[in-house]
Amino acid sequence: MAEVNLRQVVKKYGEVEAVRSIDLDIPNNEFVVLVGPSGCGKSTTLRMIAGLEEITSGDIAIGGEIVNDLPPKDRDIAMVFQNYALYPHMTSFENMAFGLKLRKFSKAEIRARVEQAARILDITELLDRRPKALSGGQRQRVAMGRAIVRNPKVFLFDEPLSNLDAKLRVQMRTEIKRVHQKVKTTTVYVTHDQVEAMTLADRVVVMNQGRIEQIGTPQDLYHHPSTRFVAGFIGSPAMNFIPCRLEPNGADMRARISDTIALPVPADKAARYRPAAGREMVLGLRPEHLTEPRHNGQNGGCDFSVALDVVEPMGMETMVFFTVNGTEVCARVEPSSAVAAGAMMPLRANMDHMHLIDPSNGVVL
Amino acid sequence: MTPATATTAPSAARTNGHASLKRSRRWALYTSYFFLILFAIFFLAPPYYMIVTALKSDPEMARMETNPWFIADGATLDQFRILLANTDFLIFFKNTAIVTVLVVAITMVISVLAAFALGRMRFWGSSILATGIFLTYLVPDTLLFIPMFQIVKALGLLNSYWGMVLVYPTLTVPFCTWIMIGYFQSIPKELDEAALIDGAGHIQMLTRIFIPVALPGIIAAMIFAFTVSWAAFVYPMAFLYSSDQQVLTVGTVTSLIRGDVYKWGMLMAGALLAAAPPLVIYAFLMDYYIAGLTAGATKG
Numbered sequence: 001m002a003e004v005n006l007r008q009v010v011k012k013y014g015e016v017e018a019v020r021s022i023d024l025d026i027p028n029n030e031f032v033v034l035v036g037p038s039g040c041g042k043s044t045t046l047r048m049i050a051g052l053e054e055i056t057s058g059d060i061a062i063g064g065e066i067v068n069d070l071p072p073k074d075r076d077i078a079m080v081f082q083n084y085a086l087y088p089h090m091t092s093f094e095n096m097a098f099g100l101k102l103r104k105f106s107k108a109e110i111r112a113r114v115e116q117a118a119r120i121l122d123i124t125e126l127l128d129r130r131p132k133a134l135s136g137g138q139r140q141r142v143a144m145g146r147a148i149v150r151n152p153k154v155f156l157f158d159e160p161l162s163n164l165d166a167k168l169r170v171q172m173r174t175e176i177k178r179v180h181q182k183v184k185t186t187t188v189y190v191t192h193d194q195v196e197a198m199t200l201a202d203r204v205v206v207m208n209q210g211r212i213e214q215i216g217t218p219q220d221l222y223h224h225p226s227t228r229f230v231a232g233f234i235g236s237p238a239m240n241f242i243p244c245r246l247e248p249n250g251a252d253m254r255a256r257i258s259d260t261i262a263l264p265v266p267a268d269k270a271a272r273y274r275p276a277a278g279r280e281m282v283l284g285l286r287p288e289h290l291t292e293p294r295h296n297g298q299n300g301g302c303d304f305s306v307a308l309d310v311v312e313p314m315g316m317e318t319m320v321f322f323t324v325n326g327t328e329v330c331a332r333v334e335p336s337s338a339v340a341a342g343a344m345m346p347l348r349a350n351m352d353h354m355h356l357i358d359p360s361n362g363v364v365l
Numbered sequence: 366m367t368p369a370t371a372t373t374a375p376s377a378a379r380t381n382g383h384a385s386l387k388r389s390r391r392w393a394l395y396t397s398y399f400f401l402i403l404f405a406i407f408f409l410a411p412p413y414y415m416i417v418t419a420l421k422s423d424p425e426m427a428r429m430e431t432n433p434w435f436i437a438d439g440a441t442l443d444q445f446r447i448l449l450a451n452t453d454f455l456i457f458f459k460n461t462a463i464v465t466v467l468v469v470a471i472t473m474v475i476s477v478l479a480a481f482a483l484g485r486m487r488f489w490g491s492s493i494l495a496t497g498i499f500l501t502y503l504v505p506d507t508l509l510f511i512p513m514f515q516i517v518k519a520l521g522l523l524n525s526y527w528g529m530v531l532v533y534p535t536l537t538v539p540f541c542t543w544i545m546i547g548y549f550q551s552i553p554k555e556l557d558e559a560a561l562i563d564g565a566g567h568i569q570m571l572t573r574i575f576i577p578v579a580l581p582g583i584i585a586a587m588i589f590a591f592t593v594s595w596a597a598f599v600y601p602m603a604f605l606y607s608s609d610q611q612v613l614t615v616g617t618v619t620s621l622i623r624g625d626v627y628k629w630g631m632l633m634a635g636a637l638l639a640a641a642p643p644l645v646i647y648a649f650l651m652d653y654y655i656a657g658l659t660a661g662a663t664k665g
Binding site for chain 2: 050051052071072073077078079081082083085086087088089098099102103146150
């Protein structure tokens with residue numbers, strides 16, 4: 001177990017900068033998830049920590065030791081790959097034992113470690129099977145077992161659940177969290193799925209175009225995104241971004257999103273937003289903060305009526321879509337209060353949870 | 366329209382469709398059988414002719430009025446007996462076996478190592494080198510044997526089957542390397558990354574991961590090397606001239622055809638015995654051979 005530190009790490013492929021000077025400190029035992037769209041540099045970062053990619057500049061330290069020039073085998077890390085990367089000609093036992101054999105562990109020690117890992121992952125009865133005879137979920141467990149037996153300083157996961165079907169993915173997600181709670185090894189986990197990131201992470205690192213956009217706990221990122229990118233990436237369905245004009249209204253302020261709809265800005269935020277008064281801004285509001293009137297916050301609520309374009313019943317909730325000044329907006333309502341598409345529906349915006357984004361630089365004020 | 370007609374019409378159409386599907390499938394089968402049988406006859410006629418001739422006596426073959434496709438005087442193993450007892454056939458067989466085993470071994474060591482380096486290790490010029498190796502395979506031995514003669518002579522290996530051990534790999538290594546490159550490239554790169562993280566070096570990665578995983582490809586390459594080496598004709602024809610050093614292909618022909626006298630019975634018996642080892646190897650390893658070739662082929 002160890003901490004991992006990245007200092008101004010850069011990775012260039014020719015002229016293309018895949019990772020642009022990132023700094024990241026991962027304390028001992030923490031579960032950190034790197035998340036972002038494809039091509040954002042998250043996998044490259046992970047592979048640089050693993051030693052599978054050379055770094056162009058900067059420093060990577062594991063357990064306080066700079067590992068820039070160490071080969072992967074000397075970094076004391078274990079990695080779980082997206083396609084499992086199990087050795088097809090070996091049984092599950094041999095797959096898990098391979099790294100220990102190469103490190104000249106005694107047979108008794110190898111057996112003890114593999115069996116213990118198999119117990120943790122509930123794969124004891126699969127130990128003499130080859131990967132071909134295993135299902136996707138079982139293969140991923142064996143791949144995790146191969147990582148656990150080594151008892152490394154750091155676990156690295158590279159989109160380990162992407163090849164599994166939706167149901168199994170949820171199951172394995174819980175499994176990974178359970179394993180981490182047991183073995184408590186420092187973990188760096190890469191995914192493009194923000195739900196995975198939110199559910200697994202102690203801290204989430206949101207990356208975009210080779211840079212770190214924001215680092216924080218899942219709750220932190222959800223409620224206090226620092227940029228429009230993070231606000232839009234975290235949360236499903238995504239946050240609504242509605243162009244608005246910030247109007248002074250006496251001592252208060254209003255966000256005008258159309259000729260007929262102006263939403264009052266809560267008093268505690270008005271002071272902060274005052275410098276943006278009169279400017280064209282973007283209002284960020286999550287679908288769950290746009291609901292039917294009877295259900296919403298008492299303060300800062302503002303009612304308005306819209307004609308619904310699309311209604312999507314999800315069972316426990318219903319998503320309704322409508323257009324404001326050419327921008328599509330999504331609201332989350334109770335199934336009982338939803339009306340048919342085309343009909344008018346009264347909605348209330350819970351402005352206590354509003355975000356105001358400067359469209360010129362994408363920063364959340 | 367009554368409900369009755371509404372239900373019968375589609376069902377009749379369905380029956381008709383079914384029948385025509387059956388009929389067209391039957392015709393496809395008949396056509397396939399016809400051509401397959403035609404091909405089988407065409408390709409099996411020469412081996413059949415060899416077997417029939419090898420089992421005949423010399424007097425029967427000399428009689429012009431007998432039908433060459435059938436045995437008239439009863440089958441005899443005389444041809445095989447004389448071939449094995451009175452000619453150098455067994456020496457040729459032994460020489461061929463030694464040369465082939467060594468050539469296969471040398472080929473596999475060189476081409477597996479070369480293919481691993483060219484297919485898996487990224488280095489400058491690796492793809493150009495791989496193409497270059499394949500291009501050498503396209504130069505036929507009928508062109509190469511003249512410069513090769515100079516080399517073999519300079520090494521003092523003229524008229525020695527050890528010379529064959531040296532020159533046959535020039536035929537086998539390029540193609541085997543090419544098959545193996547395709548095979549190694551088809552193995553996901555995460556497998557070597559996993560091995561690297563597990564602590565394997567390049568040699569361990571090759572011996573403990575790549576060779577076992579690529580076994581079908583390796584066996585396909587081995588069969589190819591075996592076949593080429595067993596059936597090579599031009600090089601032994603050019604480089605070997607005494608019968609104690611000769612190999613099967615050339616030895617059988619030169620010792621059993623004297624001037625315009627063809628010892629047909631023994632030639633056929635010799636050809637059959639010479640064809641036996643490749644046949645046995647193909648029969649046992651055919652599945653691997655096909656798996657290996659197609660895996661290499663589909664990975665462009």
